Amino acid sequence: MYQTIVIGGGPSGLMAAISASESGDRVLLIDKKNQLGRKLQISGGGRCNVTNRLPYEEIIKHIPGNGRFLYSAFNTFDNESIIQYFESRSVKLKEEDHGRMFPVSNNAKDVVNTLLTHLKDNKVDIRTDVKVESLLFDDGRIIGVKAAGEDIKAAQVIIATGGKSVPQTGSTGDGYIFAQQAGHTITDLFPTEVPITSREPFIKSKVLQGLSLQNVALSVLKKNGRPAVTHQMDMLFTHFGISGPAALRCSQFVYKEQERQKKQEINMTIDSFPAVSLHELTQRIDQLLTSMPDKALKNSLKGLMQERWLLFLLEQAGVNLDLTAHHVKKEALARFIELLKNFTFTVNGTLSIDKAFVTGGGVSVKEIVPSMMQSKLHDNLYFCGEVLDIHGYTGGYNITSALVTGYVAGFNCRTATQL
Incomplete structure (x- = not known):
């Protein structure tokens, strides 16, 4: 006994x-x-x-x-x-x-x-x-x-x-x-504390696989478009979706939002410059481009962030990578800066519970x-x-x-x- x-x-x-x-x-x-x-x-x-x-x-x-x-x-x-x-x-x-x-x-x-x-x-x-x-x-x-x-x-x-x-x-x-x-x-x-999955074409094509972003703000959005949660940490793109500390912390909120939205795909956003406002970022980029007017845009912005992420967002904004600052349309440049602050993509869930921490x-x-x-x-x-x-x-x-x-x-x- x-x-x-x-x-x-x-x-x-x-x-x-x-x-x-x-x-x-x-x-x-x-x-x-x-x-x-x-x-x-x-x-x-x-x-x-x-x-x-x-x-x-x-x-x-x-x-x-x-x-x-x-x-x-x-x-x-x-x-x-x-x-x-x-x-x-x-x-x-x-x-x-x-x-x-x-x-x-x-x-x-x-x-x-x-x-x-x-x-x-x-x-x-x-x-x-x-x-x-x-x-x-x-x-x-x-x-x-x-x-x-x-x-x-x-x-x-x-x-x-x-x-x-x-x-x-x-x-x-x-x-x-x-x-x-x-x-x-x-x-x-x-x-919970598990990688997040996505069917986005850029995930399936593995164009960003292995890319790590430092100190970004990753958000899970509610149905009304407002953040359910935001975590400012590092994240990683994988062959099936996203991982890294920010993604792991967001994962339980992906599950909860999917439950609320009846298993539909939900939106997430990445803010690459969470400490800087859209206005401040626009001014910073304008100054960079003004100081190097004859350089190709992809080269004049090279120091702004990791090159793979930069090139990807420029392409997403419809910017010709070889154009100089003189020749880039203001609308395309504005779309690019918006993506820096608010890149939106869909996710369809997480890995299974046996893969969770x-x-x-x-x-x-x-x-x-x-x-x-x-x-x-x-x-x-x-x-x-x-x-x-x-x-x-x-x-x-x-x-x-x-x-x-x-x-x-x-x-x-x-x-x-x-x-």
Whole structure:
């Protein structure tokens, strides 16, 4: 008989098992893969972006999927707690751009090994390569789990199985099945932080494939033409659409707009000069052309941006690339400048959820006690991590959510046994 069983050995499950076992309670961690912490090991390009050091308000803004639900949990364990946890265990962290925190060693294994060592120190029982088949019930009450044909009893169960993204790490949606067995609602699942697809001729022709644009403003447009969201970051053209940080952040809004617009193709725009107004940009280009009146337009504007993007937009505006500034029609030049500020193209969706970095949707947070991660339907059932309907942007926000909710779930299991 265990006090707590934790299902899932990702970041939230590891932290939940550690937290639940801090007072010496008998805890079992079960994972269907043969290696714990697989998602942590590959996160941040193998460097592991363990958290983010921005203030609460900024962290919540970067978790557009129910981030506000985490406020209560932050009172128990927060991003600074995560930093203190690892640094007190000799994993020194460094802060990079936008508050992202990485181990100084740039090695995700240091993060994973710290968690595994703590599990061992707390004498947590670990079973890998074991698949949980279902929750166990007795007269409507959860009494444990059935795993590999065996009934394993526990006073409490924590579901930390992840979502459906990055399935090679073991996140294949098992937790949603267990949650539904317990009567919980699963909100619509969708891919987030995922590349966006397009059927535009310039995408199909691969004319821009591999081109990276720096610090542009990428927007998803509503049906009325106004931006649903804008992200000013780098982006990349691919053979199927667009990718890169700005596209990944826009992807969930592409999904949501398609849902609103009944799966129709939707518009996106690129502003190549987000810090400059249309009027200012027009003046800048006029000055450039005036200073080099006898040069071909494509040469006099060469320093303005990457050459492939420049030539593409000039062609889109109907400008003859070999004409000099003297001979370019004002209307064509105005169209070109407009495209610099507002290049509009259609997209038809995103790559599938198994290609996404993060799963949108999950166990409805309306059915969870936010300060405890406890089910409102069963007082001995807890949820943490990506199985919940919480999703953020890349940059340490999802791992922060996983570690915080994992710690809080484990803490409250530990507290429950002391009552």
